[in-house]
Amino acid sequence: MNPGRNLLTISFFTLKELIKSRVLYNVFFLGLFLCLICYVSYEFSYGVQEKVSLDVGLGLMTLSCVGISIFMGATLMTTEIENRTLYMILSRPVSRGEFLVGRVLGLILVLLINVLIFSILILSIYKAMGGQIIPIIYHQIIYTFLESVMVFIIVIILSLITNTVLTVINSIAIYFIGHSYETIYTISAVKRNPDLLFLIKSSSFIMPDFSKINYKPYIFYEKFYPQLNFSYSYAYAMLYIGVLILVSVLIFNQKSLE
Amino acid sequence: MLFKFNNVSKNFSRDFWQKDFVALENVSFSVNQGNITGFLGANGAGKTTSLRILLQLIKPTKGSVEFAPELGKDTKEIFKNIGFLPERPYFYPSLTGKEFLLYMGMLSGMKKYQILVDIKKWSERLSIAHAIDRKLKTYSKGMLQRVGFASTCLHKPQLLILDEPLSGLDPVGRKEFKDVMIELSKEGKTIFFSSHIVSDVEEICQEVVILEKGKLIYSGGISSFIENNSKNLFELKLIKKDFIPNEKLMRFLTYQNDELMILKIPSEEKQNVLKDLNLNLSAIYSLVPEKPTLEEVVYKIRSYESRS
Numbered sequence: 121m122n123p124g125r126n127l128l129t130i131s132f133f134t135l136k137e138l139i140k141s142r143v144l145y146n147v148f149f150l151g152l153f154l155c156l157i158c159y160v161s162y163e164f165s166y167g168v169q170e171k172v173s174l175d176v177g178l179g180l181m182t183l184s185c186v187g188i189s190i191f192m193g194a195t196l197m198t199t200e201i202e203n204r205t206l207y208m209i210l211s212r213p214v215s216r217g218e219f220l221v222g223r224v225l226g227l228i229l230v231l232l233i234n235v236l237i238f239s240i241l242i243l244s245i246y247k248a249m250g251g252q253i254i255p256i257i258y259h260q261i262i263y264t265f266l267e268s269v270m271v272f273i274i275v276i277i278l279s280l281i282t283n284t285v286l287t288v289i290n291s292i293a294i295y296f297i298g299h300s301y302e303t304i305y306t307i308s309a310v311k312r313n314p315d316l317l318f319l320i321k322s323s324s325f326i327m328p329d330f331s332k333i334n335y336k337p338y339i340f341y342e343k344f345y346p347q348l349n350f351s352y353s354y355a356y357a358m359l360y361i362g363v364l365i366l367v368s369v370l371i372f373n374q375k376s377l378e
Numbered sequence: 379m380l381f382k383f384n385n386v387s388k389n390f391s392r393d394f395w396q397k398d399f400v401a402l403e404n405v406s407f408s409v410n411q412g413n414i415t416g417f418l419g420a421n422g423a424g425k426t427t428s429l430r431i432l433l434q435l436i437k438p439t440k441g442s443v444e445f446a447p448e449l450g451k452d453t454k455e456i457f458k459n460i461g462f463l464p465e466r467p468y469f470y471p472s473l474t475g476k477e478f479l480l481y482m483g484m485l486s487g488m489k490k491y492q493i494l495v496d497i498k499k500w501s502e503r504l505s506i507a508h509a510i511d512r513k514l515k516t517y518s519k520g521m522l523q524r525v526g527f528a529s530t531c532l533h534k535p536q537l538l539i540l541d542e543p544l545s546g547l548d549p550v551g552r553k554e555f556k557d558v559m560i561e562l563s564k565e566g567k568t569i570f571f572s573s574h575i576v577s578d579v580e581e582i583c584q585e586v587v588i589l590e591k592g593k594l595i596y597s598g599g600i601s602s603f604i605e606n607n608s609k610n611l612f613e614l615k616l617i618k619k620d621f622i623p624n625e626k627l628m629r630f631l632t633y634q635n636d637e638l639m640i641l642k643i644p645s646e647e648k649q650n651v652l653k654d655l656n657l658n659l660s661a662i663y664s665l666v667p668e669k670p671t672l673e674e675v676v677y678k679i680r681s682y683e684s685r686s
Contacts, residue, residue: 126485133473133481140472140513203468208529211433211462211539212485213454377435378390 126218127225130209134196134226143192143230147237150180158245170251175340177242178260184238185231185268186295192230193275194287196223201377210377217369224276224365228269235265256339259350263333266357270328271295273364280371294327302331332356379446380537380568381432382408386441388427388592400592401427404441407587407597409570411448414563416579416600417572418676419589425572426465428589429541433462449536458487461535465542465572467526471515475506475525478514479532486533493532500528504554519546527555531562538562540571544578556582576673586672590680600672607675611668612648614641620661626654638663 154177161172197220200206209219239261243253274294278287301324310316333353386405389398402424409415419425430436432443434453450456469478476497483493501507504524509517517525523546530538538559544552559569559582573579579586580600588595596603614630616639630641630651643651645667655662670678 129481129484133470133477136477137470137472204464204466205469207430207433207435207462207464208467208469208482208526209485210435211457211460212482212533213458213487214485215454376437377430 123215123218126214127222130214130219130222131225131229134223135229138192138227138230139233143188144234144237146184146187147234147241150184151238151241154180154241154245158249162249170246170249171340173249174242174246174251174257175336177238177245178264178336181235181238181242181261182264182267185234185264186271188227188231188234189268189272190275190288190291190295192227193272194279194284194291196227196279197276197372198279198284198287206377216373220276220369220372221365224273224368227272231265231268231272235261235268254339256335260335260339263335263353263357266354266361267330267333269361270298270330270357270364273361273368274328277364277368277371280368280375295330298328298330299334301327301329302334328360329356379408380411380449381446382406382444383428383432384442384444386428386431386438386443388424388431388436389439402431402438402589402592405589405592405594406441407594409568409587410585411446411568412563412566413585414559414569414571414583415585415587416583417570417587417589418574418576418579419572420574420680422591423574423589424592425574425589426541429462429539429572432539433460458533459536461530461533461538463526463530463538463540463543466519466546467522469514469522469525472513474513475501475510475517478525479510479529482529483532488533496532497528500531503558504528520548520551523547524551527558531558536567538567538569538571540569542573543571544573544575552578576676577671580672588676588679595679604670604672604675607679608668608670610645612643612645612665613668614643614651614665615639615663616641616661617663620658622658622661624654624658627651642668 154173157176158169158173161176162169165172200223206219210216243257246257247253271291271294275287275291278290282290301320304310304320305317310320333356335353383405386402387400388402389400391398405424405428417425417428427436431438445456449459473481479497479500480490480493483496484490488496497510498507501510504527506521506524506528509521514522514525523543527540527543530540543559544555547555556578559571563569583600585598586600586603587597618634618637618639621639627641630643630647631639632642633640641651
């Protein structure tokens with residue numbers, strides 16, 4: 121039995137199941153909201169309407185992707201265990217690792233579709249309002265996708281070791297911590313205390329540091345940005361995702377499916 | 379032998395100040411190829427725990443499960459030859475019956491065209507062909523059970539493991555499932571199914587494994603189990619109006635109504651009783667050896683076990 125075929129089969133049917141469960145309806149409602157905001161901003165933000173539309177658009181895309189990651193991710197594996205659906209699958213020639221990675225890939229595909237639809241919508245509105253599409257916007261869209269994947273894998277790990285409510289609460293907390301590192305380093309109380317600084321820096325090896333893949337400030341406020349940082353950001357996100365998937369497979373392999 | 383439990387024990391840890399809960403204690407039995415074997419036990423006897431250990435969903439605290447080389451060399455090959463139906467299966471509600479069966483077939487390594495042919499065959503055989511393109515969330519409990527059973531049989535496994543397959547089915551559905559199990563057995567498949575309904579097991583199984591509070595009570599042939607655990611009695615029915623009262627016989631009386639008297643006679647007393655009835659043979663309505671059902675024997679043993 122080909123493990124690649126198992127992965128593709130599980131991810132394909134997970135994608136099918138999730139799309140049929142109308143998860144992508146959020147794109148329609150958030151897209152409608154984006155159009156409304158753009159219309160309102162056109163009246164109130166003279167001269168920078170296109171930047172407002174892009175800012176709101178990227179923000180809504182992040183909200184939508186992280187929302188799917190947390191709320192769909194928290195139940196992706198637990199419902200399988202609680203409803204005993206995975207017994208039917210694991211009693212076939214499918215390893216636990218294949219099953220978990222297949223399910224994860226399925227939801228990542230949903231996130232990808234979500235990002236693609238949003239990107240087309242955001243960029244169309246931005247262009248229609250006279251905005252100029254520069255490469256960093258494309259990079260930021262990819263980073264938004266990678267950020268939601270990072271959050272999603274954290275959610276999966278938490279859901280394997282705790283319950284759904286705690287998973288959601290802890291994931292939201294980790295998401296905010298991940299976005300706070302850059303600000304924390306600028307606080308003078310932290311700067312003055314080397315032990316505290318060391319502790320915070322050490323924690324960033326475990327916690328995600330989303331500031332490393334956030335280029336929004338460069339898009340909206342600064343003209344120049346360091347080119348080389350892009351590859352570093354991609355490498356950081358991919359490595360983080362890879363390690364987390366490995367950890368989640370190790371946990372799931374040891375989990376007693378009672 | 380197709381698979382074998384070797385001294386399997388399973389403890390579940392509770393809170394740290396409480397003792398572990400012993401779900402299974404030194405359970406050893408084997409299941410023979412080509413047979414339908416019933417797995418009996420009251421609720422909480424350890425049947426589902428045993429099945430989860432068998433399918434490697436949980437690890438035993440002690441002991442091991444051994445599969446015959448006929449099933450395969452490694453875990454993947456073995457599991458390709460196993461079909462499992464869990465108790466009260468709940469499937470992906472947004473998928474249709476056909477999509478779900480296609481999913482299960484593909485995971486079992488089948489080719490797509492073969493799966494579609496087999497979906498048609500099994501959906502017709504299990505009377506769900508009319509609903510196969512509907513979403514699973516619109517299915518009744520019995521229909522979900524049928525889809526689950528179809529997915530278990532789809533890849534033609536050598537060994538079918540069914541956890542309470544007959545629960546949630548109407549009488550017609552129960553009959554259909556039992557007929558399919560018998561057919562599969564005739565084709566050489568081995569079926570191991572758990573149930574707490576003894577009569578179902580007695581009806582279709584050749585062998586039985588009985589658990590009580592995590593301990594093995596019996597494993598082997600059903601008829602020898604009944605023979606070994608039943609007293610050699612004869613049931614004598616007498617017509618009341620023709621019967622001339624006889625004090626010697628009254629000690630065997632177990633039941634009477636307006637028309638009949640029922641006596642249970644040990645086989646060694648049979649001749650003496652007939653002698654006593656010598657002048658009153660017209661009172662005999664019937665005299666047959668008593669054959670208890672599996673249910674009666676199991677109930678008797680359970681009562682004995684719980685007393686001891």
